[in-house]
Amino acid sequence: MYAIVEIAGQQFKVAKDQKVFVNRLSTEEGKKVDFDNVLLIGDGDDITLGAPAIDGAQVGAKVLRHLKGDKVIVFKKKRRKGYRVKNGHRQSLSEIVIESITSSGAKKAAPKKETKKAEPKAAAPKKEAAPKAEAKKAPAKKATSKGDDLKKVEGIGPKIAETLNAAGITTFAELAKTDAAKISEIISDVRGNHVTDTWPAQAQMAADGKWDELKKWQDELDGGKA
Known part of the structure; x- marks a missing residue:
């Protein structure tokens, strides 16, 4: 069984016993946390969709540790301006492990009905366009030699x-x-x-x-x- 759940503003596809790195949570290390914004649950060929979230579904997890991600270098430069700025950033993360996925009270999405395609209408005969008067051609301008930029x-x-x-x-x-x-x-x-x-x-x-x-x-x- 797997689920697609929103955690700290991001969507993840998770399964039981899977470890996931998410944006820093306020829950302390070693504490359990539940996420109820479950968008989809899949169990083999049986798939349940939410509208947008599944009513009654929940993903339970445990916070293993809080940490910081790898450093990302942000370098900005403007040509001919002498402008150079270099900054570093490390995202605050939390490592969690998925302990349970429950779908109690979930509503299954109704199967889509097949719709018949409308038969194409017969195209109306095109009217012959009236002959256009030949536009007078403007005299071509002589090319002037220019230097390079x-x-x-x-x-x-x-x-x-x-x-x-x-x-x-x-x-x-x-x-x-x-x-x-x-x-x-x-x-x-x-x-x-x-x-x-x-x-x-x-x-x-x-x-x-x-x-x-x-x-x-x-x-x-x-x-x-x-």
Whole structure:
């Protein structure tokens, strides 16, 4: 026999003599506790359902000990912001052992009645649509050549990208061919402490279409710093 029961806000499938870890209970260690919010009881092919709980059903258990679960690390990071927060959490738990499952007064769910499917109605003949006037095609706009989005390089913001474009560096390939010292000289008037050592290498990876490798590397950078 098994049952599905709600314990401390969580649902568990339990059987007799089974040990279960649940959210911390207020019952002291060694004391017995009963749970009456039983949603389902199964005994072989005989299944009893609740609506939502089974009237009169009960699961008896004994509290073995109180403990804390494994530590979970929660790490948050915001790119280009210098924001990093690391927290740890250990959930308070109680270990219980199921001693009994009773279904006295339980009401069995009525078997579902088979419903006949309605015969499909004959589809009405479709009316022929009136011919639509051919829409005038708008003259296609000439494609304009645009540079690459240099802000995809870790450490480059809108102001730096604008400064590089003004200096004639508009694509990843052009940025990759530019020396880091030359880049620092171009953006010397932009406020902030900018480290350009990795920018040419990042731009080369972007120009080669290696976005997955670039993304993995950028996650390890901090404002372009290795």
